[in-house]
Amino acid sequence: SAVISQKPSRDICQRGTSLTIQCQVDSQVTMMFWYRQQPGQSLTLIATANQGSEATYESGFVIDKFPISRPNLTFSTLTVSNMSPEDSSIYLCSVEPQGAWGYTFGSGTRLTVV
Amino acid sequence: AQSVAQPEDQVNVAEGNPLTVKCTYSVSGNPYLFWYVQYPNRGLQFLLKYITGDNLVKGSYGFEAEFNKSQTSFHLKKPSALVSDSALYFCAVRARGGGFKTIFGAGTRLFVKA
DSSP, rough: OOEEEEEESEEEEEETEEEEEEEEESSSOOOSEEEEOTTTOEEEEEEETTTTTTTTETTTTHHHHHOOOETTHHHHHHOSSSSGGGOOOOEEEEEOOOTOOOOOOOEEEEEOOO | OOOOOOOSSSEETTSSSOEEEEOEEOSSEEEEEEEEEEEEOOOEEEEEEEOOSSSSSEGGGGGGEEEEEEEEEEEEESSOOOOGGOEEEEEEEEESSTTTTEEOOOOOOEEOOO
């Protein structure tokens, strides 16, 4: 299975600022997925990132707020822009390795906006 | 639209007793079904999957799940619970032909008491 290195693991940020989260995978994958897990809640898909094309965003999420980069088959970033306390969540990247069924998740980024 | 329901927020069981964590789903056609586990202060881990074939699937750590098409259920089971099984469990569904988009249930917190 794939191994994902996600960073930062946690951060406390001021409202109005932006934070970029990075995910590095140890193998090439076509798609990477970004999820949000709000306190005490389930995972909500933010967007799907394909290499070489714009990310596909789910309803309720927009590119201006959550810009995503996918420069190659092993790396992606998610930026949380113009943050407010409502953005306080755990953000997770995930992949489904070639030939596998089921996601491998990064360790998550716990974001607190003050 | 696809959805997943985990009707129990919390399940309590004594160590050594069998455990069941319930999951029902709604999706067009035959689904792909998954269980994931989130241990305290650790990332999400893939536990098991149903893709096709035998309705009873076995996964990691002695867990198994049974796909019941008529009841649209995919309950997670283990014959003998361990204290170390205490964690947050998520059921997830993916529609066939719907790409890799996976929808997660709200999660069920399992407490195993010694």
